[in-house]
Amino acid sequence: MEMRHSRPLTFRGEPLSVDRARRMRWTATGMLAAMAVLFIATHGLVSTHPVWGYVNAFAEAAMVGGLADWFAVTALFRHPLGLPIPHTAIIPENKDRIADTMAQFLRENFLTPAVVARRMSGMNVAKAAGEFLAASPERASDGSLDERSRITSGAAELLAEVLESLDPDRLGNQVRAGLAGQLAKLDIAPLAGRMIESAMVDKRHQPLIDGFVRWAGLTIEDNEETLRDIIHQRVAGVLRWTGLDKTISSSVLDGLYKLLAEVLVNPDHPLRGKIEEGLAKLGQDLQHDPDTRARVEEMKRDLIANPAVAVWWTGVWERIRQSLIRRARDPESGMGEDMRNMLAELGQALQQDERLQEQINRFARRTMVGVATRYGDQIVRLVSETVKRWDATTITARVEGAVGRDLQFIRINGTLVGGLVGMTLHFVTTRLL
Incomplete structure (x- = not known):
């Protein structure tokens, strides 16, 4: 940098x-x-x-x-x-007296709340910042980056250093606790019900059913020997003695494969209709049935409290953190360009949105008045002590x-x-x- x-x-x-x-x-x-x-x-x-x-x-x-x-x-x-x-x-x-007089002059004429507020009231800080952020990036004659590019590069490096300096376990736990708190406040049952209804209206549930049917077929295929053993144990001894159990198990498996294939290729298959009826009922129950909503809420609480979820999230957060550090320090990652685009969009918003300008200018004015009120004496003392030294x-x-x-x-x-x-x-x- x-x-x-x-x-x-x-x-x-x-x-x-x-x-x-x-x-x-x-x-x-x-x-x-x-x-x-x-x-x-x-x-x-x-x-x-x-x-x-x-x-x-x-x-x-x-x-x-x-x-x-x-x-x-x-x-x-x-x-x-x-x-x-x-x-x-x-x-x-008389340098000590000059230092005190200079500091007092600065305090009385520049760092009073009234003077700061009056000066800030005539400044459009938000618009000026927007013009700077929205300006097209330029390079100096020696090929160096412009001021905004240096800001984004510095911000990326600062992000990497902050992520490295903080305790990853503690930070991950804080983020997890924050997400868990927000998730605990969220009533996910009605949200899931509306998602199911919306997906069925737009026919977006069909790929989900197809995927489920394919998964069922692959599961049966992977566990075919286990299913044959179960059928062998359930049939009568006479059938096992005559060897008909193998014929029955093959017929059952063939029937299952045929049924799944028909459901997969026929969009009007009765079983597919039954699945859709079940999904529609589930969507309604998630929104309106107290018992279903209570069960979903209990499952959500159990999931949040599960230690395995905490371990999983810790690993996810660490991968996210390391990825952010690598991207922040890699000039080819595009993070700097993304940040410049974000700053440019923010600059355009600051230039065009008068309401946003008013809010930011009011915040800047109150902040500067607060600084002058709280830290004015420390500032002039710094000037005085520096000159005295x-x-x-x-x-x-x-x-x-x-x-x-x-x-x-x-x-x-x-x-x-x-x-x-x-x-x-x-x-x-x-x-x-």
Whole structure:
């Protein structure tokens, strides 16, 4: 079974977000260094031409703005220049408080029953699931299975593992007990009577009679010597002394064979009619005769309580279990395709049956509200404890990797805005004052 694990994109062996933040940090630092070089280079040229005054003022203010924003951004994650300045390294120093605040924010704004119910009320979970399940299976460019095929393959493997992990004797006994309980509640006599009547109306009982006649003929043939011995013992001694017993037994057997043959080939034979009358009476008695129904019910109870039936069912269940395990693990068995077809049919039903959608959506909404109500505190506690377990280096790296690139834009903007402000102040002080 194919397994895939998602992992962050990497660039030169590092997460892409971390690498991009690092490159942006070098860009902001390079701009600050460029402003410092420009300030030094133009300091001696201020008196030679007014333009150099504007350039020098731009570079000076840009340095101040860039340094101020560098200090502010750096103070979020670490001590600037390693100096333990108060109110710096804010995130590492306050990670426990941040964890609690984050968890509380999540609890109050996302995991309240009202918020969950409101969000779920606008979602048609059943229809979305139906569209996914009913979608035609596709293969990726590398020939791998689509998501639905992976689900069915995983479900088949899960079924095999569950069947292997459970105690076969205990599971078989539980299934047998369940079937026995359902069978004990079922009144089988009227059901059997209606089946007999329905079969006779449609003439489906004729093959059953033919089979019974053939079985009787084969039984007589297999036990012919036994029948001859019985006839020999029943006839008078004079007949045995004269040897007529053999003639009588042969005549009796020939007569039985002839009778069965006539019944088999003649659909209007009187004996066949008698059998049909007996079947019709049996069907009526099974439905309406209390004594017959009571006898059938007693036979059913005896059959259920018979230890031999329990042993037989144990063997049947074990064969079923082993067969299911083999089919689940055999890609050629077709179980995966059967499960995909079942999922597709379920998906179509979810898309088309609005009443089913409403029931499933209501169940999903109530389930999620119940989860938020019962386990909301555990969820936010998990978030809080997970963040608290991170060391200072880990939480700094993760937060800086997530937002560090945008924070470096603050440094770049601070450098540019500071330079523009400095150039504006230079213009005001030299031209207007």
